[in-house]
Amino acid sequence: MESISVFDMLKIGVGPSSSHTLGPWRAAGRWIEELKTKNIFNQVMQVSVDLYGSLSLTGKGHATDIALLLGLSGFDAVTFPTEKIETIISKIKNKQTLKLNDELEISFQPENDITFHRKFLEFHPNGMTFNAFLKDGSQHSETFYSIGGGFVVKKERVRAKKKQEVFFHFPFPIEKGTELLYYCKTEGKSISEIVMQNELALRSKTEINEKFESIWKVMLTSMYDGCHTEGTLPGGLNVHRRAFDMHNRLIGDTKYSNTNEWTQAIRNTEVKFRQILKWVSCFALSVNEVNASLGRVVTAPTNGSAGVIPAVLMYYLVIENHKAGAEKIQQFLLVAGEIGSLFKKGATISAAMGGCQAEIGVSSAMAAGALTELMGGTPNQVLIASEIAMEHHLGLTCDPIGGLVQIPCIERNAMGAIKAINACEMALDCDPEKAKVPLDKVIETMWETAKDMNHKYKETSEGGLAVKVNLSDC
Numbered sequence: 001m002e003s004i005s006v007f008d009m010l011k012i013g014v015g016p017s018s019s020h021t022l023g024p025w026r027a028a029g030r031w032i033e034e035l036k037t038k039n040i041f042n043q044v045m046q047v048s049v050d051l052y053g054s055l056s057l058t059g060k061g062h063a064t065d066i067a068l069l070l071g072l073s074g075f076d077a078v079t080f081p082t083e084k085i086e087t088i089i090s091k092i093k094n095k096q097t098l099k100l101n102d103e104l105e106i107s108f109q110p111e112n113d114i115t116f117h118r119k120f121l122e123f124h125p126n127g128m129t130f131n132a133f134l135k136d137g138s139q140h141s142e143t144f145y146s147i148g149g150g151f152v153v154k155k156e157r158v159r160a161k162k163k164q165e166v167f168f169h170f171p172f173p174i175e176k177g178t179e180l181l182y183y184c185k186t187e188g189k190s191i192s193e194i195v196m197q198n199e200l201a202l203r204s205k206t207e208i209n210e211k212f213e214s215i216w217k218v219m220l221t222s223m224y225d226g227c228h229t230e231g232t233l234p235g236g237l238n239v240h241r242r243a244f245d246m247h248n249r250l251i252g253d254t255k256y257s258n259t260n261e262w263t264q265a266i267r268n269t270e271v272k273f274r275q276i277l278k279w280v281s282c283f284a285l286s287v288n289e290v291n292a293s294l295g296r297v298v299t300a301p302t303n304g305s306a307g308v309i310p311a312v313l314m315y316y317l318v319i320e321n322h323k324a325g326a327e328k329i330q331q332f333l334l335v336a337g338e339i340g341s342l343f344k345k346g347a348t349i350s351a352a353m354g355g356c357q358a359e360i361g362v363s364s365a366m367a368a369g370a371l372t373e374l375m376g377g378t379p380n381q382v383l384i385a386s387e388i389a390m391e392h393h394l395g396l397t398c399d400p401i402g403g404l405v406q407i408p409c410i411e412r413n414a415m416g417a418i419k420a421i422n423a424c425e426m427a428l429d430c431d432p433e434k435a436k437v438p439l440d441k442v443i444e445t446m447w448e449t450a451k452d453m454n455h456k457y458k459e460t461s462e463g464g465l466a467v468k469v470n471l472s473d474c
Contacts, residue, residue: 226286
């Protein structure tokens with residue numbers, strides 16, 4: 001049984017894509033660690049990277065090449081100042097050199113040393129091979145796969161899971177929703193309490209608090225920055241940033257100077273139904289506009305769906321419970337992370353494997369379940385809310401125009417957030433004993449749907465809107 005921490009599902013990183021940006025960035029770092037472990041790092045004279053499948057087809061639009069350059073340079077996706085990305089990349093391209101792990105300067109020509117292959121590797125659509133050419137004339141190559149949500153594995157994934165279990169000793173191992181409900185019933189605990197016990201098996205309460213604080217800070221900052229940045233998104237589609245204008249219309253002349261004052265200002269605005277819809281949409285759009293601009297967001301469970309969970313959590317804080325603080329934020333994120341892990345274990349969170357149902361669908365299910373617990377729902381109702389949210393995302397394709405995480409991706413976050421809130425309300429009004437579709441069954445259905453889906457609709461930009469819209473008209 002695979003043990004997944006909440007902090008595996010909720011990662012701080014850089015946009016625009018967890019599978020195409022954060023994953024390759026992290027893979028580059030892991031490869032460098034392997035070179036050092038094998039004591040051949042200092043023998044490297046040149047490196048190259050081969051990208052396959054979806055990483056090749058939409059890699060340019062997802063900034064895969066940029067992520068690789070930053071990862072090979074030894075920078076940390078969690079802490080690297082995003083405002084310096086353009087400067088670093090320009091320096092590498094102009095000098096045609098790269099400082100490997102910020103230690104070893106080597107010749108590197110991005111246009112020649114990063115190759116985009118159209119073919120797919122057998123194991124996963126997001127494959128990449130790193131090649132090191134050594135002083136003795138030999139070559140060392142390793143292949144990694146970015147499987148969604150920033151997770152990176154090698155082909156020996158089963159063996160990796162077994163290694164993971166040696167270190168992860170969860171008191172409540174969970175593979176399915178039925179097991180989660182069983183623990184809640186026998187222990188007399190909520191879902192968040194069960195998940196917290198598992199997290200405490202990995203790290204101290206102090207570390208958990210610090211991690212949640214960091215995650216929420218990034219979520220809040222990405223919403224704030226998105227609402228206060230105007231202009232056009234990069235990439236060539238000339239997409240106008242809408243969160244800025246929407247926010248200005250909603251906030252009016254209210255004065256504030258930081259995120260805390262901003263949050264309070266939103267609480268004091270009109271709370272009519274139409275304004276609530278607009279605020280939730282604004283929160284979601286803002287995060288994903290930041291994401292599309294290579295900004296820092298929280299992968300939840302992916303970068304392309306990063307706006308849903310913060311938007312729904314912000315909705316709770318500014319509309320439903322003005323007194324809520326760190327404890328409620330943790331509770332929400334604990335439940336959301338656990339729901340996401342159920343989908344990762346039973347299906348996929350990779351659009352390259354399952355289409356957009358694996359990203360927006362999963363994030364909506366995560367947010368719906370988390371909001372339901374905060375609104376007083378039982379564990380059964382939490383899973384019902386998650387099931388409702390996913391049920392109405394089944395079959396959602398991934399067909400980004402120009403390979404960019406912009407159209408239709410940004411708007412889908414707003415739609416996923418609204419659906420999550422609606423799913424919560426329906427779950428709270430239902431009798432759990434009369435529910436017809438268990439969460440486990442909708443997860444199984446999602447996976448079957450993913451396997452049946454034509455590859456054109458799995459983050460290749462070879463079908464759907466991606467081929468119907470003329471880029472020259474954008």
